[in-house]
Amino acid sequence: MKAFFYTASLLLMLAACGSLRNEVDPSILSAGGxxxxxxxxxxxxxxxxxxxxxxxxPALAEPSExxxxxxxxxxxxxxxxxxxxxxxxxxxxxxxxxxxxxxxxxxxxxxxxxxxxxxxxxxxxxxxVPPPVPIRTINLDSTITTSGAIRTKAYRVTFVWEDPAGETNFYQYAGYLQWKDNKFSYPIGGQNEVPVPNIYVLIFNRDRATGNLLSDDRQQGSLLTSQSADVAKIIVQKTDPPAAENVSYSYPGARVVAQLLNTDESFYRYTNAVARQRQVGNSPFAEPVPIPTNITNGLGCFAAYNRTEKVLSLK
Missing domain, CATH: 2.60.40.10 (Immunoglobulins)
Structure with missing residues (x-):
């Protein structure tokens, strides 16, 4: 008798699961062409x-070699x-x-x-094309970590800009460290060897979904600050020179270049959606992110921005 009830219950559960299935009309998926x-x-x-x-x-298109x-x-x-x-x-x-x-x-x-x-x-x-927004300051800070007899000083940068009041603005920021590497050089036109410039793209702490994008929502007219980014890590002695001088010693001619893009809304919305979709990837359990477009009768993005830069020389 128990076996009968178990079997009946199982059949009812399977029937209920079957009712959850909804067929999708293929013509809907491929209607856009x-x-x-x-x-x-x-x-x-x-x-x-x-x-x-x-x-x-198209989603249901046949592969065309x-x-x-x-x-x-x-x-x-x-x-x-x-x-x-x-x-x-x-x-x-x-x-x-x-x-x-x-x-x-x-x-x-x-x-x-x-x-x-x-x-x-x-x-x-x-x-x-939106107007440029100047970067006000670049800040260089440092922290020290100790592991046994080794002391490592990590240098980080942030930069600040003033958001224009009375208008909505959208930003993307970036930066890089540039220095001369005396180990690798080459002669130019018979002259003495010239140090080859090195460039290290700064990696800012960021929201995993949106990257280095930022809007001035509820912050119009205020000072905005980038996330921080590692510039360099140097093994130091107990007594070491100021931050900029210490970095310059290990990275000759070093300078930090901060870049700020004041973008239009289309740039912000499109880039933001693409970044979030990349986080989703091909996961079958994640909801796809709709990608907006400002292309009439098409897809993609045509947008404008204005870039400003500020340089901090580490002498």
């Missing part, structure tokens, strides 16, 4: 205008409302480009990007 994907970012600091054009892959997803035969143009520049395709680098002299990027100006393909696809997008 193939679209043009455009990625381009402009700033007054550009030395070359570049735009990447590719094709999306030999069909590249990079679009090489598009017509890509950029206009500021007065002049138009048509970009040429760079086969080696697989993007469309144009000299910045043909279309200078200026603060406050709105630019329109258009891409068309021979099969009739056409996408457009607009971006307005």
């Amino acid at each position: 193939e679209k043009l994907v455009v990625n381009g970012y402009i700033s007054p600091q550009d030395t070359l205008l570049t735009v990447k054009v590719s094709r999306s892959k 030999g069909v590249p997803y990079v679009v090489e035969n598009a017509t890509v143009s950029l206009t500021d409302g007065n002049r138009v520049v048509v970009m040429r395709y760079n086969t080696d680098r697989q993007f469309y480009q144009a000299p910045v002299a043909l279309m200078p990027i200026r603060t406050g100006q709105t630019y329109t990007l258009t891409a068309t393909t021979p099969d009739g696809k056409k996408v457009t997008a607009q971006a307005t």
Whole structure:
């Protein structure tokens, strides 16, 4: 009798689980079809205008061998409302480009990007260049850790900027340490050997999801501070010189370069979503992150930013 009840209960549970299954109409997933994907970012600091054009892959599309997803035969143009520049395709680098002299990027100006393909696809997008936001200070601090007889001093940097009041701003920050390495040098034009510059990209403590992105939500008009980043770790004696002098001794000609991008909202939303989706990855248990786009009739992002830099020489 017990076996009968166990069997009946199991059958009821299986029936209940079956009711949880919902069939998805494949036509819904593939309704969007193939679209043009455009990625381009402009700033007054550009030395070359570049735009990447590719094709999306529909969710249920059959794999097509030999069909590249990079679009090489598009017509890509950029206009500021007065002049138009048509970009040429760079086969080696697989993007469309144009000299910045043909279309200078200026603060406050709105630019329109258009891409068309021979099969009739056409996408457009607009971006307005935000103003630059200067970096106020770069701060160099240090901490000491001791392991046995070895004392290690770790140097870290943060930098501060003042957010403009009365407007919404979006930021991305970065930085690097540059110094001359006397171990590796080469002669130039018969002259004496010249030290080769070394560059170490600073890795800032960051939110795993959003990286070095920041908005001034509820902080408009206040001082904003970057996360900290390790600059160098040096074994020191009990008595050592000031922080900057100590770093300069181990890294000749060292200087910290802080970079701040004041971006438009499209840049912030797109970059933020892509960063969060990378954290999700291919996990079947995580909810996919919708990727926003400002490309009319297409996908991707066309955005603008303005970059400022500040240098701290470690002499």
